[in-house]
Amino acid sequence: MAVRFLFAHPLRLAALLAALMVVAPAFAQDDPSGPPVKQKKLPEAPAKLPKVDRTKNLDFLFGALKAAPDDVSAKHVEARIWAIWLQTPSDTAALLMTRAKAAVDAQKIDVAIKLLDAVIKLRPDYVEAWNRRATLYYMQNDYGRSLADIREVLIREPRHFGALAGLGMIMQEIGDEKRALDAYRKALAINPHLDKIPDQVKSLTEKVEGRDI
Numbered sequence: 250m251a252v253r254f255l256f257a258h259p260l261r262l263a264a265l266l267a268a269l270m271v272v273a274p275a276f277a278q279d280d281p282s283g284p285p286v287k288q289k290k291l292p293e294a295p296a297k298l299p300k301v302d303r304t305k306n307l308d309f310l311f312g313a314l315k316a317a318p319d320d321v322s323a324k325h326v327e328a329r330i331w332a333i334w335l336q337t338p339s340d341t342a343a344l345l346m347t348r349a350k351a352a353v354d355a356q357k358i359d360v361a362i363k364l365l366d367a368v369i370k371l372r373p374d375y376v377e378a379w380n381r382r383a384t385l386y387y388m389q390n391d392y393g394r395s396l397a398d399i400r401e402v403l404i405r406e407p408r409h410f411g412a413l414a415g416l417g418m419i420m421q422e423i424g425d426e427k428r429a430l431d432a433y434r435k436a437l438a439i440n441p442h443l444d445k446i447p448d449q450v451k452s453l454t455e456k457v458e459g460r461d462i
Contacts, residue, residue: 292411292443337377339371417429426453429453
């Protein structure tokens with residue numbers, strides 16, 4: 250499918266993200282005397298996922314996702330993609346991920362991050378550990394570290410529409426609307442059924458490129 254070739258130059262994307270890291274740390278930390286950090290998160294897996302279907306690989310599912318005729322069908326395919334991304338052959342990593350989720354549910358974000366640190370050290374190839382830690386850094390307004398983890402996700406899985414949508418959200422929050430629009434468009438090219446992202450693309454297109462005459 251054409252989706253597979255959208256990121257034929259992953260090093261170019263990596264270089265872009267590396268360049269962003271030069272400016273992102275300026276936004277990384279909140280003033281400790283300011284208001285509490287608002288709760289927010291990057292796009293992530295739904296709460297309920299199907300069992301992994303070993304007969305269908307990611308290439309097949311990404312093709313089905315792009316061709317899905319409606320949102321309901323797309324969500325079923327999307328959930329299967331998340332299920333594969335979340336799968337790990339390591340029982341230890343799986344246990345640590347479960348504990349990290351429990352820590353997040355208990356609003357112990359720092360504990361969850363430490364657990365994800367351990368997962369990444371154990372399984373640096375495990376995409377969802379990087380992605381979830383990016384989410385937690387984003388929740389803390391630590392955009393520099395969140396961007397760094399999103400970069401690691403996209404190096405390992407350039408089709409990760411959740412990470413691309415998250416990149417767009419961060420770029421939009423720090424005022425880089427052009428790069429936000431670019432990230433959103435790449436996410437939609439892979440998953441045309443992402444919630445709310447089409448509205449963001451429409452709004453940013455008008456701001457960045459102007460209205461059609």
